[in-house]
Amino acid sequence: DAGVIQSPRHEVTEMGQEVTLRCKPISGHDYLFWYRQTMMRGLELLIYFNNNVPIDDSGMPEDRFSAKMPNASFSTLKIQPSEPRDSAVYFCASSKGTPTAEQFFGPGTRLTVL
Amino acid sequence: DAKTTQPNSMESNEEEPVHLPCNHSTISGTDYIHWYRQLPSQGPEYVIHGLTSNVNNRMASLAIAEDRKSSTLILHRATLRDAAVYYCILRSGGSNYKLTFGKGTLLTVNP
Numbered sequence: 219d220a221g222v223i224q225s226p227r228h229e230v231t232e233m234g235q236e237v238t239l240r241c242k243p244i245s246g247h248d249y250l251f252w253y254r255q256t257m258m259r260g261l262e263l264l265i266y267f268n269n270n271v272p273i274d275d276s277g278m279p280e281d282r283f284s285a286k287m288p289n290a291s292f293s294t295l296k297i298q299p300s301e302p303r304d305s306a307v308y309f310c311a312s313s314k315g316t317p318t319a320e321q322f323f324g325p326g327t328r329l330t331v332l
Numbered sequence: 333d334a335k336t337t338q339p340n341s342m343e344s345n346e347e348e349p350v351h352l353p354c355n356h357s358t359i360s361g362t363d364y365i366h367w368y369r370q371l372p373s374q375g376p377e378y379v380i381h382g383l384t385s386n387v388n389n390r391m392a393s394l395a396i397a398e399d400r401k402s403s404t405l406i407l408h409r410a411t412l413r414d415a416a417v418y419y420c421i422l423r424s425g426g427s428n429y430k431l432t433f434g435k436g437t438l439l440t441v442n443p
Contacts, residue, residue, distance in 0.1 A: 222375075249429060261376070261419075261433035274430065309375045317429045318364055323375030 222324035224310050230330045236298040239327045242291055243312030251311040251321060252285055252295050261309075267293065300331045336420045341438040344410045352405040352437055354420030359400050362425030367394065367405050369416040370436070376419065379405065415441045 223242040231237055243250045251266040265275040270287045278285070282301070287293040297304055307328050311321040337355040344350040356365070367379040380387055380394045382403070387394040393406040407414055419436040 251429075260435060261370075263430055263432070266429060268429075311375070313429075317423065317425075317427060318366075318381055320378035321368075321376075321431065323377065326375050 222310055222312055222322055224308075224324040224327050226327060227325065228328045228330075230332065231300055232332050233301055234299045235331075236296065237300045237304075237329060237331075239295040239308050239310075239329070241293045241295070241310030241324060243293070243310070244314075244322055245291065247312035247314045247322070248290075249313045249319075249321075250287060250293050251313075252293070253309040253311065253323075254306045255309065255326075256306045264295070297329075300329075302331045305329055305331050336422055336434055338418075338420050338434065338437045340435065341440065343440045343442065344407075345442050346412060347409050350407040350410045350414070350439065350441075352407075352418050352420075352439065353402065354404070355402045356420070356422055357401045359422060360424070363422045364425060365394065365396060365400075365403050366421040366423055366431060367392070368419045368421065368431070368433070369414075370419070371413075371416045376433070379418070410439075410441045412441050412443060415439055 225240045248269050252264040253261055255261045264277045265285045267287045285295045307326045309323050309326045311323040313319045313321045364383050366381040368376040369379050370376045380389055380392050382394045382396055395404045417436040417438050419433050421431050
């Protein structure tokens with residue numbers, strides 16, 4: 219299996235622009251997670267889905283952030299409008315089944331907002 | 333989720349065992365102990381998890397104190413590839429899928 223796939227790997231954009239991050243989970247996994255990592259705040263869970271349905275979005279920082287999962291093999295995290303404080307590495311992870319199941323992380327998208 | 337305390341950094345030599353401690357004095361009876369690690373410029377990867385009993389897998393061992401207020405991740409023979417940030421995470425039981433990462437321990441492995 220190719221593992222969790224994220225695109226793009228790097229994104230540089232200007233403040234006010236819309237940014238879309240993409241994730242393809244491991245085939246057969248029914249849970250998908252979006253995390254954000256910064257030096258100041260560490261690794262934070264933003265939102266997670268089960269069978270394409272958002273279960274907990276309490277970590278989404280504000281209305282500028284939105285996440286969708288239109289099908290079992292694709293998810294997006296959108297920031298509109300982007301701000302410099304959104305600069306971070308965004309990770310997508312997927313898992314199968316129980317809460318103790320291993321979460322498999324993608325390589326991350328490094329976002330820089332100028 | 334209950335809080336964990338880990339040393340900021342630790343150092344070891346290649347091919348020697350490494351014991352990474354984690355304190356979790358406020359752990360509840362249904363909290364699972366998870367360990368993940370993050371190699372430089374990569375996403376985190378699962379290492380091991382446990383509830384009450386000690387656990388072993390191909391990557392490491394997890395020793396859990398009898399009162400569950402602390403645990404130790406044991407790497408039996410450190411390699412250079414084990415240099416990473418190691419996160420000890422408590423996850424409340426039931427249907428909670430959320431992992432709350434702390435600052436972790438930066439492990440340096442000397443050749």
